[in-house]
Structures are given as C-alpha cells and as structure tokens.
Amino acid sequence: MAYQIIVCGGLAPDPLQTLEPVTTPTGPGLKNELMLPNVFDPWAGHALYEAANLAKNQPGSTIKVVSLGPKAKLQQVMMTVAQKLPFELIALDGPGGGFTDAVSVSKALADAIAAIPGFDKSQALIFGGWESATRGAGVVMQMVGERLGITEQFLAVDELTVDPDGALVIKERVEGGKHQISKCAAAPAVLAWATGSLPEPPNHPQTGMANMRVMMPALQKAKPTALDPAAIAYAQVALPAVTRQTRIVKDVPAADIAAEIAAWIKQ
Amino acid sequence: MEKILVLLHTTDEGALPKAALETIAAAAVIGAYDLGVIGANAAAAAQSVSAGAAAVFAVEGEQFAQSRYATDAAAAEAIAKASGAAVIFATGTMRFNRALPGVACRLNGACETHIVAIEPDLKVHRWYYRQRMEATLSRAARPWILLLEPGAFESAPAAPGAAATPIAVTVETRTTVTGYHAPNADQQTIRPDAQLLLVAGAGWTKKQKDGATHTPEAAGLILNFVQKTQSSLGSSKSLVDLSGEGQSVLPFLSHLHQVGQTGSSPRHRKGLATCCHGEEPHVVGWRFINDRRAINLDAACGWSRGKADVLYVADSFEVMRELEKLL
Amino acid sequence: MNTDPIEQKPLDADIVCVGFGPATGGFLTTLTRGLETIDSRAMPGLPPQVLCYERADDISFGVSGVVTRARAIKASFPDLDTTEIPMAAPVRDEKLVYLLDPHGATRRPALMQFADKVIEALSGLLRVEHQGFAVPFCPDFLHKKDGFIFSLGQFNQWVGQQVMMTGLAQIWPSTPVSEPLIENGKVAGVVLAADGTEVRAELTVVGDGPIGPVGRRLDEIVGMPEGHKRDEWAVGMKMVVDLPEGVDLPEGTVFHTLGYPEPEIFGFFYVHPGRVASVGIFVPSWLESPVRTAYRYLQHFVQHPYIWRYLKGGRMRSWGAKSLLESGRRGEPQLAGDGFARIGEGSGSTNVLTGSGVDEAWLTGVQLAEGVLELYREGLPFTKENLEARYVARRRKSWLEAEGQIAEKARNGFQRGVLQGFLGMGLAGMTSGSLSVPRPAKDKTPGRLEDFYIGRLTRSQIDTIRLRCELESEPLHDALMDACGWPKIEYDGQILVSHQDALLMGGKVQAPSEFPDHVVIRNEHVCDDCGEKMCIEICSGEALHIAAEKPAGRPGFDREKCVHCGACLWNCVHENIDFCAAPGGLHSAEN
Structure with missing residues (x-):
C-alpha cells in the first residue's frame, strides 16, 4: 500500500537552552527568542523517522513535512533535518512559539495539507508529535484531523505496523506504562507519535544536498501565515519561583545515608 | 455564570477513574454544572456521583466501552450539544486527551489540556515549554474544553444523585481496539500510584571510581530497590537515549520511563534522584514531586541545589548497596 | 518521490x-x-x-x-543596522583599565609592583576606583571606537x-x-x-x-x-552575563583590561543591548605557568572589584572558550x-x-x-x-x-617578560612597526612547577600537592593557586559556579555518541614522563582529566565535556595529542 505521509512538525528551542518568558507587544514570548537556537520538535522528529521507516517498507509512499515557523529559522533547522532522510517541505512562514493559538495553527496546517497538489485523503496518513515541546498541549493533530475530516485518530503512538491485508496495527501509550493496541482497517488516519522506537538517523550529506535543491525554493516562497493573536488572553507567564533550601549531607558514611533514606521512604 | 459540563469516562471495567472525582470537585468550586459520562456502565457510574449535577447524561453501549477516537469524540459531541454548556471540565486521561481536542474543533470551540489550577473567573493555569514556565490564561472561544491534569486537584467524595439521561449516538469507525500490552508483573517498573519515584541518571552507566563501568550491578541495584519499595522508576533522557544507541545500558529502560524534558512529569509524593548530575530531572521532571532528595557526587551541582530538599553527597552505588540491606 | x-x-x-x-x-x-x-x-x-x-x-x-572596528564588515554591509542582529551594538564608551591586584597573589614583576604602589599612592589624583585605573587615553592602535560589539x-x-x-x-x-x-x-x-x-x-x-x-x-x-x-596561542574564555537590576551601563560600553588576574592575562568587558555583558580573559602561551588554567583565572577576573561591582547579583547565561592563534x-x-x-x-x-x-x-x-x-x-x-x-x-x-x-613583531617582547612585552607593543604601535623589542633566541616555554613557584611554594609543598591531586584525580591548578594565596571561589550559583556547572548552564555542552573520541593521546607512555600534564590543567571543560583507571595518572578524555577549544593541542609540549574532526561541543548561541 502506498501512502501519502504528511508529517506536521514545528520548531522548538534546543533543549539545553535556558528559557525565560517575556511580554511582547503581541503577547508572551521567550526572552531572546530570535537568538535561541532551534531544533525540529523532538516529538515530530520521532514521527518523521517513523514515516521514513514506513515509506521504506511501503513502496511508492511519499513523505511531505508541513512546518510552520519563522522562515529563517525553518531554513536553519532544515539544514539539520534534511540530512536525515528524503522528504519534501511545505513551509509556512509564521510565528512558531509555544504561546500561539493551537486552533489557528491547526487551521493553517490543515489548509496547507488540503492544498497539496495531488493530495488524496484516501491514502493519507497524517503524522505529528503527540505534543510539541513548546506548547505541550497535544491538541493540534486532532484538530488537523477534524478539519480534514479524518476521524480515525491515535495519540501517543509508539508503534505502527501494516498487516498483509492493509490494516494499520497501532500501539498507543495509555496510563500505567501500558500500550493499547488497535487495528484500523485502512488509511486515512491521524497518528500523533510519542517516541516510537527508531533512533535518529545519521546525517547523510547526499540526501541533504538532494533535499535542499527542492527545499530552498519551497522556503523562499513560504506562504506568510498569520495566526489569531487575540484567541488567548494571557494574564501571566512566569518561571516557577520555588527555590528550595537544600540540606547538604556530605562526609557521612554511605551506611548512615542509607539508613536515613530508608527511614524517609517508610515515613 | 456560564454553563458548565463535567465530562467523564469510565474505565474498561465500568468504574470511574480516580481523577473523575477531582474534576467534579474542580467544577463544583466554580459553579453549577451538568454531568456527562461516556463508556462502559456509564449511566450507573454517572448516577454514583451525580448529587451536585443539574442535569445528567450518559452514552454507553458496547461501541463506547472502548477508548477510541471516533466513538469517544462522537459521544462527547452529543453530550456537549445536549448540555449546551459553554465550558466543559474533563478529566485529562489519555482517553480524553486523545478525543476531546478534536471535539472542540468540531464544535468550533477551543481546548486547553494539562490544566493544573483554575481560578474562579475561569483563568486556567498550565505549563509551557516542557514544564519550564507556567501561564495563566483565558479564552473567549466557546465551548471551551478544559482537560484537568490528574492529581492536580483535590478530590470530592462520591455522592450519588439523579439517574442519567441516556443519549443514543451512532457512529461509524474503521478502528477496533484489540487489547493491551503490559510488562510482566515482575518487570513492572512504572507504577503511577506509587508513593516514591526513583530517578536513575546517566551516571549509573558511566565509569566509576575504579575506572570501569558497572552496569549489570547498577541494573540489579535499581531493580531490586524498585521492587522492594514498590516505587515507580523514571529515567533521565540521556540514559534512555543511550539504550537506543546500543551502548552499555540498563536493559529494562525504555522511553516510557523518561521523565523531564521529553518525558512525562509524574506526580508522586516523594522522589529520589540518583546519578543525575547535570540532568533535567532535578529541574523539570521533578516539578510535581513534593518531597525530593538526590544522591550525587558533586556538592555544588547547580541542578540539585535549590531543587532538592536534601542532597546526599555520596556515591550512589555505595548508598544503594547499603539500602539494599535495609529494605 | x-x-x-x-x-x-x-x-x-x-x-x-x-x-x-x-x-x-x-x-x-x-x-x-x-x-x-x-x-x-x-x-x-x-x-x-x-x-x-x-x-x-x-x-x-x-x-x-x-568588539571590532568592522571596517571590512561595514564595507560588505554599508547600511548595516545593528538592531537586526541580536546582541550587536555600536561601540560607545571605550576604556583601557589597569587592574591592581586586590589579593597580592599575582606574579607581578618588581617594577610593576612599584608602579602599583605609585598608582595606589596617587589614587585620588589618578581617579583610581575599585582598584582599577582607567588609562586616560586608549592607544590609537587599540581603539575600536567606530566599531561594533557582536x-x-x-x-x-x-x-x-x-x-x-x-x-x-x-x-x-x-x-x-x-x-x-x-x-x-x-x-x-x-x-x-x-x-x-x-x-x-x-x-x-x-x-x-x-x-x-x-x-x-x-x-x-x-x-x-x-x-x-604557529607558536603563539591563547585560550580565550568568557561568559555572557545578565547584569543585575540597577546596573545601567549603556550598551556599547567596552573595557579592555590588563594587570589582573596575572600580568600576562588581558581581559575584556563589553555591554550588549538589554543589559547583557560579555566578560572574559585571554590566557596566552607565554604565561609560563605549567598549570595555567583559564577557568579559575576567569573566576578571579570577574570578581575583581572593578568588574564585580557591575556583575555581582547578575547571572551567567552563557560560557565558552576557544583557542586563538596569536602568531599573526x-x-x-x-x-x-x-x-x-x-x-x-x-x-x-x-x-x-x-x-x-x-x-x-x-x-x-x-x-x-x-x-x-x-x-x-x-x-x-x-x-x-x-x-x-x-x-x-x-x-x-x-x-x-x-x-x-x-603587528608582526609587536608581541616579541612578551617572550622576554611582561614589561618588555608591553614596551614592545607600545613601540610597534606608536612607530607603525618600525621599532620593536627583538625576539629572544629561545622563546619562553612553561617551566617546571618547582621553578615556576620559586619563592612562593617550597619543593615539599609542591610534592605534597602533587601527590594529593594524583590520588584524588584532580588537576593541580586549584590546589596550587589556593596555596599561593588566591582566595577560594565561593560559589553563588549564579556567576560563580563549579566548572561542570559552567559547562551545563553556560556552554550547554553536548557530544553525539556515534562519533569516536576526537581527542586522542598518540602514545600514552609519553605521558608517563610528562611531569606537568598541561593538557589537563588548560582543558577548558575538564574533559582531559587524570584517569584513575589508567596507570601513573595518565590523562583520560571525556568527550561529553569537550568544548572543542583545542587548547590541549598546543599545550602538549610533547605534541602527543591528535585533535580530530567531530561535531558536538558548545550549544550556546550567545558566545
């Protein structure tokens, strides 16, 4: 079965950066947002690697990545992602931070997907992360699915296999360290991925160079995309203020520390 | 006051999850509410907690017993329409986290998830950027679905009341739930209801004082501790990543154990971090742990100081060996 | 596709x-x-x-x-608007500041000590403040007044x-x-x-x-x-600091410093937009100390009263280090x-x-x-x-x-001594290179510890410290500097943090696991006869360390801590280190 795999994925600050909220004229943002190095959202990254794996096993499948973010940042991040695997990019030039409105984001993504030349819903698998590392809400993928009229949806997916009869067998994370297993007869479906099980592919310079030949024009003509800045009224955004008075226990034998910890556990 | 609907689901066994009573309590503080329940045994479950509800609805039947997007979304949509509520309080379980955002879209509304507090004027609190900052926000869009983070709200006692009005819903779906996959009981290391979370950091697989790694011993110490104390096991991202890259690792760890940056933010009463110098658990994954202790070789570790209540400056291997004797 | x-x-x-x-x-x-x-x-x-x-x-x-005059950059971008580039600002106020030694722990030549006394005696007249004397003019060859801070x-x-x-x-x-x-x-x-x-x-x-x-x-x-x-080098190490509330130095402020934490170590302090400062030092190859360490010296530099009055209460945002080729x-x-x-x-x-x-x-x-x-x-x-x-x-x-x-011969004098070095720079700068201090037949090289610390530490003190550090797998520089009267660093968790926390909080250092170690000791036996192990002392990230698991205190390498400064390469007097290509290192975009 050949699928049209569409991966929705945004940008997130490099995970090691120090983040601090600030108030901007258009609402909350991050201090030095322009300066922060970005990565492809890690959850969406897992979705992309799974997409590549699926496409490899399902000949004729295609991968398109729909990404909303400031054009220059998208371009910079693509220089890393594009080396991993072959895909086409549909770039939307707009705000990319966590404080944007998920409803507007879902509309922008769904509109972009629906406008893909040759988009065939019956073959579509819409992939994304189960949450972003920015907003962390886990709502956009469901809304994209609804807007596209796809009601077979899965959240926190860790595994997808395709049965010989073409059914999708999907493992979703549920509470208690368990997975729920479902069978979906056929595409279309929305799969919002957790981590999956595939490692990040190594960089492949040839793939990167080939990808970039088509990505650069896509980036240059990225569609300016406005979101609704008034959808959410933020009263406050703050860092947690709790600093604890840490009691330092040092130069104490391990046995004594163990005794103290054992007593604490039993409390 | 805007009309509120409390939306709950039952478990596969037909009971309400613990967090259901938290959702009811959170709504009751704000004002009058309708109650709706979806799932196996929904009507009976609804009646068991409906004392404070103005109207009570239920969608049940075989098709709705399973946790599945298409059926859950259709049921939730039907109840939301029947109630006509402007604000919907729902339990932030995986089942509803999957289904309700799409329902908000279907109803031309909006949805907030992972809510940890709600103010009387319906400003909600939730975390952004992997629990690194907290926002207080409100929306004008209605209906507005609020998914409450389990464990973040006080629970109300269950008080039975009026019987539920059943709502008939028909929906087509191509998806069948075929079962669950769970680790064997003796390998079970994720226990959401445990009192204690043990966080294992990448230090466990690094070279120790003698210059060698002791990963098998580390694995034994950790597993033994988790089994004896019936605690839940969490891990830092770097340690989980190592296992994906075929390095010397703790064999039982998977991404499901990951806390912090790109993992879960578990709620446990106590947390003990081991071998985590410079790793995120101290900062992020710990946010919802009340009582935090860390064992770390570096007294100056900026990621423990100010974040943990007690920092033991010691070798985790030595302390855990001693603990093994005591537990 | x-x-x-x-x-x-x-x-x-x-x-x-x-x-x-x-x-x-x-x-x-x-x-x-x-x-x-x-x-x-x-x-x-x-x-x-x-x-x-x-x-x-x-x-x-x-x-x-x-901080740069940016003549060539401006020629490429004649209409350069610095507000388009985060942290960029035109240079506004530039000072050359001579820092006195607040602790008496630096190695100052006698003439410099005499000059210090004169400056202290005339402190009112010379407007010495916070133990820093702002030289009333910035030599023409040093100024960057028409340039930018980036x-x-x-x-x-x-x-x-x-x-x-x-x-x-x-x-x-x-x-x-x-x-x-x-x-x-x-x-x-x-x-x-x-x-x-x-x-x-x-x-x-x-x-x-x-x-x-x-x-x-x-x-x-x-x-x-x-x-x-290529025989003259320096390690530049810096931090980017959020200045505390109440410090309102205008953006574009620049201090070049000399005199502290050692006479050979130059320092800098620039103020970026948004009350952010870059502050750092250069530790040159002609600092003869066999235990030269940039991190410890940086911690003393930022605490110099002239600098600390602006930094105290601030917070480190970023940190990093690199090697500079100073052979020109x-x-x-x-x-x-x-x-x-x-x-x-x-x-x-x-x-x-x-x-x-x-x-x-x-x-x-x-x-x-x-x-x-x-x-x-x-x-x-x-x-x-x-x-x-x-x-x-x-x-x-x-x-x-x-x-x-x-500039070619301007720094020759430093191969003879600090004062000759300053004299040579002045001569070359003022005479457009016509005059300079001749380079000695043999360049200065780091001495043995026993020679370097003559008059300050006894041989037995050094032996004791060496033994202790080897047992504890610690580098020598901290113990030696403590013994010489340098005050201990009191961590404040904000600017003064452990070296490892500087890597994590400031440098955000990472190493991908799929690459092999990029720093390789060619022949470990050579290290057995190396008394000073400067590679360990200079290492900007404590990546090179005394490996407890190896015999005779041979160095080990932990690539997860490496910032790719390359200092080990030019500090190994035996040329026994290979520095290969690898990704990773600093993940800070603010350095």
Missing part, C-alpha cells in the same frame, strides 16, 4: 568550504552576490554548487563575542541566514570534515568525517580556524612558508595552492597588536570571493597561480597586510 536512502557516492560541487566562521561568512556573502550570472562547471546549466560544512551543531554555536554566534547566524536565503550556497552544520582530498598533488575536495563521503570540488576554501584538521593537514602536506611558525602574520600558511585557498584565523589574518581578528578574517573571505568571481568570469581554473594572482595579491595590497606587518 523515491524515499529510499541515496547510495553512498562522492558528492560533486563547484566550491566546498570547510568551517563557517566570519571568514567563510565574508566569502559566501560576497560570492553569492555575484554568482547568479555564472554557470556551474560541475553541473552545467545550474549556478555553481557551493557547499559549506561546519562541525558545530549549529552555525551559531561555539564561537566568541567580539556576539559572534549571533552575527554568524545572521550572516548564514542571509547567505542561505539567496539559495546559492548550502551551509551544513554538524558535519565535520576530516581531511582534504588530495589527488595528483592537488586538493580535489574534502572527506567528511562521519562516513568518509568524498565531496569533490574544483575549489576547496579552508576556513576551519587555527585548530581545524583540514588546515593542519594542509600545513603538513604543503609545508609552512620559510620562517613561518608569522603564522601565515601557504595561502593558496592548486584547488585550495586559506582564509580567516587559520590563514594568519589575526592582528595581534590591535587585538582584532574577526574583521580581518571577514576581509580575507571577501578578497577570496572577489578573486574567485573574477576567475569564473574569465573562465580560468582555480590553480595556485591564478589564486595567488587574484586572491593573495589582493590580500597583499590591502590594509590587512599593511597592518599585519606592523
């Missing part, structure tokens, strides 16, 4: 660049502006295919802050975005290059470190800095020009050969008299690009002869060369 991975085969391009810093930035900015009308020779019908490979994980990672990471990111948006060049981060590809005595491209992919190109532009493996390999292959040597024009390699050209710091462009390298590096890139465009337009190949005629000749005729010659 075919989604199968593309087979491993050589990549063909027209131009391949190694390293993305200011030199390559200048090259690509200039080149891409003229490229559209030119046809690729590798892929006719397309514009020339220009690839650039950068080893760091982002084009904004791992480099340094800078975060080089942010500047590079801005330049990279402009270049890539032209669609005429691709800059690939996290892609280290291991070596040049040599065929028939010519450079035919490069070899990528990750998987050995050959990237073939008619021209290889080497801008991988002073410790880059491609530049160093070329030096081995083609040799250095007669009399040229004397370190200039063969600038061009068949199929390659050298630009930037690794091409000996840094001016050690004016303390300026970024703008000079930029200019070398511009000059090469201008030459390359001419050769393209005239249909000429990138031979040694052609590159010398169009690039090197341009360089020789420019202010870069003229000023490089003035």
